[in-house]
Amino acid sequence: MGDDSARKRKVRGRKIRSDRSKKEGRKAKKELARKASAARERNGDSPLSPPEDVVPEPFVETDAVASVRDRTTGWLEADQPVHLIGPTGCGKTSLALSAAAERGRPVVWLNGDEAVDTAALVGDHAGGERYTEDDRFVSGVSKQTEIVRERWVDNPLSVAVREGATLVYNEFSRSDPAAHNVLLSVFEEGVLERPGKRGEDRTIDVHPEFRAILTSNDVEYAGVHRQQDALLDRFVGVHVGYYDGETEREIVASHVDLPDEAVSTVVDATRSLRDDLGVVVGTRAAITAAKGLAVFDGGADDSDVSGDIDDELLTEVFTDVLSPKVAGAADAEDGAGIDTVDDLRADIADAI
Numbered sequence: 001m002g003d004d005s006a007r008k009r010k011v012r013g014r015k016i017r018s019d020r021s022k023k024e025g026r027k028a029k030k031e032l033a034r035k036a037s038a039a040r041e042r043n044g045d046s047p048l049s050p051p052e053d054v055v056p057e058p059f060v061e062t063d064a065v066a067s068v069r070d071r072t073t074g075w076l077e078a079d080q081p082v083h084l085i086g087p088t089g090c091g092k093t094s095l096a097l098s099a100a101a102e103r104g105r106p107v108v109w110l111n112g113d114e115a116v117d118t119a120a121l122v123g124d125h126a127g128g129e130r131y132t133e134d135d136r137f138v139s140g141v142s143k144q145t146e147i148v149r150e151r152w153v154d155n156p157l158s159v160a161v162r163e164g165a166t167l168v169y170n171e172f173s174r175s176d177p178a179a180h181n182v183l184l185s186v187f188e189e190g191v192l193e194r195p196g197k198r199g200e201d202r203t204i205d206v207h208p209e210f211r212a213i214l215t216s217n218d219v220e221y222a223g224v225h226r227q228q229d230a231l232l233d234r235f236v237g238v239h240v241g242y243y244d245g246e247t248e249r250e251i252v253a254s255h256v257d258l259p260d261e262a263v264s265t266v267v268d269a270t271r272s273l274r275d276d277l278g279v280v281v282g283t284r285a286a287i288t289a290a291k292g293l294a295v296f297d298g299g300a301d302d303s304d305v306s307g308d309i310d311d312e313l314l315t316e317v318f319t320d321v322l323s324p325k326v327a328g329a330a331d332a333e334d335g336a337g338i339d340t341v342d343d344l345r346a347d348i349a350d351a352i
């Protein structure tokens with residue numbers, strides 16, 4: 001994504017004002033979880049969310065953002081499942097949700113983790129339903145039979161394929177690859193099998209409007225939870241890098257009330273650290289640092305924050321933001337060469 005592609009387009013959604021509780025940890029994922037639960041309240045237990053409910057807020061749309069989002073929706077239109085691959089905190093989830101919303105179909109959200117198994121995807125028996133049948137076939141004689149009927153509850157994948165929803169499966173490579181066997185027949189034959197379900201409706205024909213967007217971190221993509229090639233081969237891979245400087249400035253400014261000059265300082269520092277440090281420094285880190293500066297440089301009232309940010313404060317703030325990446329870095333690729341927080345602080349001070 002080059003700097004020339006950053007021509008300003010538009011910002012959707014409201015800017016989050018200086019209410020600190022609102023600023024805390026507001027990631028698109030959490031926002032979605034909240035919206036999904038609000039949608040569930042409206043729609044009963046259905047995991048379907050109306051598309052307008054999943055548009056991330058705020059959502060900045062520069063040419064760079066629109067270009068990668070349009071590639072994603074283009075492939076979906078070509079009936080290809082899309083795998084968004086990119087470094088932590090670069091904006092994959094926001095893009096996936098925006099692309100999903102753009103299709104105008106209901107959206108089903110799924111978060112990958114170790115606990116996701118086949119049943120978590122397709123559904124399971126949720127205990128038996130007991131009822132008593134009262135037979136009065138001969139006058140004066142009654143026979144009561146207790147019947148236990150199995151109750152099946154569909155999970156998100158079953159609902160999505162049946163309803164023709166857009167499935168957004170975030171960080172899917174964190175789930176056990178074995179759980180994804182059911183996805184193969186969905187993409188290859190247009191049929192979802194529900195292992196464990198008995199009867200004629202054991203399989204569901206995939207609705208023609210069903211589409212899937214999966215996201216994964218590029219490190220995990222090649223890492224421990226390597227998914228089966230047969231599945232990966234079914235996806236189109238759209239690689240999402242970090243946005244250009246102007247886009248990152250707009251994104252940070254959309255999340256935090258800071259003077260433009262201070263936003264530029266944070267984004268410039270983020271981009272230098274990204275180049276110079278051996279740790280991943282995503283756009284999320286820039287937003288978090290800006291949130292910190294809004295407090296530490298200006299106190300509770302953001303209007304006091306000066307555009308001119310002191311290098312020492314900037315170093316301290318970035319040290320706090322990035323230090324979780326140093327903990328345990330010895331056995332991770334991320335953080336290679338930085339052993340202690342003091343090393344990190346020194347490297348940050350050198351880079352900014």
Ligand SMILES: Nc1ncnc2c1ncn2[C@@H]1O[C@H](COP(=O)(O)OP(=O)(O)OP(=O)(O)O)[C@@H](O)[C@H]1O
Nearest residue numbers: 028058059060088089090091092093094251283284
């Ligand atoms: N176009 C955008 N407009 C506004 N904010 C954005 C945009 N893209 C990303 N962000 C913000 O940047 C941060 C990181 O984005 P996001 O969570 O989408 O990244 P990610 O690549 O999915 O991260 P991870 O790999 O950790 O899941 C979030 O706070 C998100 O709100």
